[in-house]
Amino acid sequence: MGKKEILKNDENCAGCMLCVLSCSLFNFGVFSTEKSFIKLDKDDRTQRFTLSFDDGCISCGECVKSCKYNALMWKDEDSRN
Numbered sequence: 414m415g416k417k418e419i420l421k422n423d424e425n426c427a428g429c430m431l432c433v434l435s436c437s438l439f440n441f442g443v444f445s446t447e448k449s450f451i452k453l454d455k456d457d458r459t460q461r462f463t464l465s466f467d468d469g470c471i472s473c474g475e476c477v478k479s480c481k482y483n484a485l486m487w488k489d490e491d492s493r494n
């Protein structure tokens with residue numbers, strides 16, 4: 414793979430959409446909830462969120478930086494400098 418891996422923890426996700434918007438801004442230059450490599454699905458029954466990455470994700474890490482709820486993190490944070 415060679416790509417850095419991002420771990421997600423759906424349980425921690427508060428649905429703030431910051432990750433979606435920062436991906437959109439960084440990669441497409443727009444604020445859009447549609448144009449983003451990370452998606453958020455809400456289960457209306459449980460009110461829980463599920464995060465997913467599109468194939469286009471370049472592992473830039475903008476979404477990880479933007480998440481204040483520890484729902485996104487690098488897989489091997491110690492080896493990152």
Ligand code: SF4
Nearest residue numbers: 436470471473474476
């Ligand atoms: S790591 Fe992927 S999903 Fe996250 S901001 Fe970058 S391109 Fe978007």
Ligand code: SF4
Nearest residue numbers: 426427429430432480
């Ligand atoms: S920034 Fe974090 S808490 Fe907010 S929607 Fe994204 S994963 Fe969920």
